Each structure stands twice: as C-alpha cells, then as structure tokens.
Amino acid sequence: EDQVTQSPEALRLQEGESSSLNCSYTVSGLRGLFWYRQDPGKGPEFLFTLYSAGEEKEKERLKATLTKKESFLHITAPKPEDSATYLCAVPQGGGYQKVTFGTGTKLQVIP
Amino acid sequence: NAGVTQTPKFQVLKTGQSMTLQCAQDMNHNSMYWYRQDPGMGLRLIYYSASEGTTDKGEVPNGYNVSRLNKREFSLRLESAAPSQTSVYFCASSQPGLPSSYNEQFFGPGTRLTVL
Numbered sequence: 001e002d003q004v005t006q007s008p009e010a011l012r013l014q015e016g017e018s019s020s021l022n023c024s025y026t027v028s029g030l031r032g033l034f035w036y037r038q039d040p041g042k043g044p045e046f047l048f049t050l051y052s053a054g055e056e057k058e059k060e061r062l063k064a065t066l067t068k069k070e071s072f073l074h075i076t077a078p079k080p081e082d083s084a085t086y087l088c089a090v091p092q093g094g095g096y097q098k099v100t101f102g103t104g105t106k107l108q109v110i111p
Numbered sequence: 112n113a114g115v116t117q118t119p120k121f122q123v124l125k126t127g128q129s130m131t132l133q134c135a136q137d138m139n140h141n142s143m144y145w146y147r148q149d150p151g152m153g154l155r156l157i158y159y160s161a162s163e164g165t166t167d168k169g170e171v172p173n174g175y176n177v178s179r180l181n182k183r184e185f186s187l188r189l190e191s192a193a194p195s196q197t198s199v200y201f202c203a204s205s206q207p208g209l210p211s212s213y214n215e216q217f218f219g220p221g222t223r224l225t226v227l
Contacts (some may be wrong), residue, residue: 034215043115043201043218044154087154096207096214097142097161098169103153 002027002092006102011107016077021105023088024070034099035064036087044087047073078109085099112137115219123225125147132187132222134202142205142214143185144169145177147198154201160185161207174182191224199223 005023007022023033032051036044050066051094057064061082063074075087089099118133136143144159144171156169160179174196176188185204189196202214 032214040116043203043221044216046215046217049214089154091214095161097144097157097159097205099216100152103151 002090002100004088004090004100004102004103006088007032008105010106011108013075013078013107015079015109015111018074018076018078020075021073021086021107022070023073023102025088025090027090030043030068031091032096033066034089034091035071035073037087038085038104040084047086066097075107078107078110080109082110083107114138115202115204115217117200117219117222119222120220121223123227124189125227126193128192129188129190131189132224133184134186134219135184136151136202136204136217137183138204138206138211138217140183140204140206140217141182142207143179144158144203144205145175145185145187146201146203147171147196148201148221149198157187157200192224194226197224197226 003026005024034049035047038044048064055066061076065072065090085104087104089101092098115136124203127178146154148154155171157175158177161168163182166177178186200222202219205216207214
C-alpha cells in the first residue's frame with residue numbers, strides 16, 4: 001500500500017528563518033501530490049497540487065517542489081501567521097478520490 | 112457560498128449510544144468523504160461517495176455506516192459508539208477531474224466527538 005511520511009514532525013523557526021518540510025512517499029506510479037495547511041481546530045485547507053517530477057508551485061512565502069520520490073515545501077522568511085500543521089497527500093487507486101495523508105509537520109514561527 | 116458544513120460541532124456520547132453526523136456541501140461536487148483525525152495517525156478515510164448513489168469503504172470503515180442522501184448531503188452514522196471512536200471527524204467534497212485540474216478536496220470545520 002502507498003505510504004506517505006512527513007518530516008520533521010515539528011519545527012520551530014524564528015520569524016524570517018527559512019526552512020523546508022519534507023514529504024516522502026512510496027507509490028506505484030505517482031499521479032500527483034497535494035499539500036494542505038491545517039490551523040488548530042479547523043479543517044485542512046488546500047495549498048498546491050503537483051503532478052510531475054520537476055514541477056514547482058508558489059504561493060506567497062511557500063514553494064512546493066516535487067521529485068520522483070519526495071516533495072518539499074520551502075518556507076521563505078516565515079511569519080508567525082504561517083504557523084500551522086502542513087499535510088501532504090497522494091492519490092490512491094486509479095482516480096483522485098481516495099488519497100493517503102501523511103501525519104503532518106507542525107510548524108511554529110516565533111516572532 | 113458556505114462550502115462544506117458539518118453538524119454538530121461537538122458531541123459527547125456514552126458507550127453504546129448511536130448518533131448521526133451530518134454534512135452538506137453547496138459547490139455541486141460529485142464526490143464526498145468522511146475522515147477521522149487522531150493524534151499521531153493523521154487523516155484516515157472512513158467512507159467516500161464518488162457520486163450520488165454510490166458509497167465505498169475507506170481505510171477504517173468498521174463501526175460506521177454512511178448515506179449519500181442526495182448530491183449535497185452525506186451523513187455518517189455510529190450505530191453503537193465505542194471509546195475507540197473518540198476522534199475529530201471531517202467531511203470533505205471534491206470534483207475530481209483531469210490531471211490538468213487541481214483535484215483538491217474542500218473540508219468542513221469538523222465534529223469533535225468524545226465517547227465515554
């Protein structure tokens with residue numbers, strides 16, 4: 001079965017200190033990878049979809065990249081409002097309905 | 112648009128009691144999902160409905176039943192609640208399409224369920 005592993009489990013950064021979150025996966029024929037953000041007490045919110053190795057997507061201070069075995073979420077000069085849990089997910093089966101989520105990286109950005 | 116709504120937001124049950132979690136979406140999506148989220152376990156799919164009139168089991172279906180009432184509504188029922196079902200439950204919807212589209216899921220705010 002497809003597995004999705006995120007690291008680190010938790011990350012504490014000073015405001016302005018750039019870093020990267022990792023999502024590695026074992027899938028037979030990657031058909032895409034999703035990144036979500038989840039704030040405490042709320043449902044996940046979609047950030048990016050990446051479909052092929054080498055693809056990159058950007059949104060404000062976030063940039064997601066994809067290789068054949070892993071994805072990175074780069075956070076440049078983070079602000080306290082970037083504090084959240086970041087989840088990645090990969091589709092299972094032949095379609096895009098069923099996805100397997102990683103357990104997430106909890107990011108805390110300190111002023 | 113309200114997006115995905117869930118009721119109730121909080122619920123406390125005693126072991127053996129039953130209850131139904133309600134979910135509705137106003138985005139005209141074909142697919143709907145129920146997940147549970149537990150510390151250290153991530154989001155796990157309970158059941159999903161690819162389209163109106165169909166439902167399929169996910170990773171952790173035991174102890175749950177679902178009903179796709181119409182295109183908008185997808186309910187989750189616990190017939191005899193157990194402490195192991197204490198969790199946060201999320202409903203989601205999506206409009207799966209071609210690889211050129213985002214295929215993202217839209218999540219509701221969650222229901223926090225405690226079974227004593």
